[in-house]
Amino acid sequence: MATIETSSALSHPLIESDHIEGTAVFDVNGKRIGTIKRLVIEKVSGHVAYAVTTFGGFLGVGSEVHTIPWEQLHYDTALHGYQTGITEERLRMAPEFSLSDTTLLSGHERQQLREFYTEPMP
């Protein structure tokens, strides 16, 4: 019964704000590289601004939290999770403020983050 419920929730196009934690994040090759910890939502528009995402450390070692602009995550209905083109290399160069687990980003920081993830790699 629990399995059926989980599978139906996974395939439903909607998700509850209190059930977001643990949603999988995959790389371009479909390899699971992280999980979503929370989404951060614009109060006025009701649009997701970015996702606080834990990368790596599935055995509890070396995991890192990064804030990822929403545009860099694409929901894949077959994978039941978000796919991203962001590489480990890129994550390593991310601005320091985006590694915070709890801080709500300012408009300026959000803009900086969007630009960082859309600029071509040097």
Added chain:
Amino acid sequence: MATIETSSALSHPLIESDHIEGTAVFDVNGKRIGTIKRLVIEKVSGHVAYAVTTFGGFLGVGSEVHTIPWEQLHYDTALHGYQTGITEERLRMAPEFSLSDTTLLSGHERQQLREFYTEPMP
């Protein structure tokens, strides 16, 4: 210190998905009539579809959960909460399925709910 943090979180334009519970809902006169229990988000677009909202029962008596289409909630930065034009009378006539606390609505139900709350009162 706790007060300062709360006040700053209240006035920030962003909110974390795990901090949504308890956001206040006001009627057109600015009277607090309910609180948001959770938001339900479209996985693909990252837009809020509707809010599961508890109305009334602030003393633990007679509270009722209703799913409210996002378009019926307008964030008011002065009130630090959502304002809605929905009246108690309208809530009483709401479709049965919108009183469920946990079910994710189907596309058809969402459409029905949107129409119910935009139709003029009989």
